Amino acid sequence: MIQEMIVVEGKDDTTAVRRAVGADTIETGGSAVGDDVLRRIELAQSRRGVIIFTDPDAPGERIRKIVAERVPGCKHAFLTKDEARGRNGIGVEHASDEAIRRALEVVRTADGDSGDYGEITWSDLLDTGLIVHASSARRRERMGELLGIGYANGKQFHKRCLMFRITRAEFLAALEQLEREGL
Template sequence: MIREVIVVEGKEDTVAIRRAVEADTIETGGSAVNESVLRRVELAYERRGIIVFTDPDAPGERIRKLVSARVPGCKHAFLTKSEARGKDGIGVEHASPAAIRRALEAARGGDEQEAETGGAQIEWSDLLEAGLIVHASAAKRRERMGELLGIGYANGKQFYKRCVMFRITPEEFAAALQQLEREGI
């Protein structure tokens, strides 16, 4: 049984989670997250902790931001787009039990404010030098780096924020960058 409560988008996600692991979920009901759902999420965080596990798409990212703003310090689990791809689109509900377990085991958390006051390990210039921003293949490179670091895909600004929030170390960053280079991306 996973101790934390997993925040997902809908009923189909809950079904997929329960096929993979024993866990409790809170369903947001899609991207129009209402106040009562946010209050339940806060209570779950206070009592057991939460893991935000949304689809790797724009609505999923919107939910992730709403919950993170309300509950700083929560954990996040990410699926790659390929892991979440189904015949009907992209979503947690399409992921295999093995992919769900991998994402939950790799869930990362951290208080963004605490990370910022503790000094960011990764600097904006690191992203520039790594070709993750202002580069012809920046989006593709960020997508793969996000997979390697376990922080998901994001635009340049959000990718930097995630590096700070999840306290990505220079060593982790360098190892992922070396793998990216080995893959020729």
């Protein structure tokens, strides 16, 4: 069983996470995260730790940002859009048990300070076609999968590289894989 409390969006996500790993969850009830929910997450973080595990879509990213800003030191788990795709949309509840377990095995901890650590620069993103390139969105999506930081637009991708302290070696290894795949 996972020690940390897992923050998810709703009841169906809780059902999927419990089926896959038997963990305890806190449901945000959607993207309008209330103060009472944030206080429960703060308490959970102080006692057990927290993993934010939201849908790989705009509302999920909004929730992730709200929780991470209010509760520093949370861990983050990400699913790809393909792993979370179901007949009725995209969400944790549609992911296979295997995809959920994989995402929770490779959680990343945000530094809490997204200052520039000098590892990955904006120029690196430009030089590698991750921004301002015809295929930059697809390349960032795959790089996010390879690095375990999820999909983001160019600015957020750079911020995540800094926040999660992606090293140059990790970045170059993922880039090499991306090139092998012909992206």
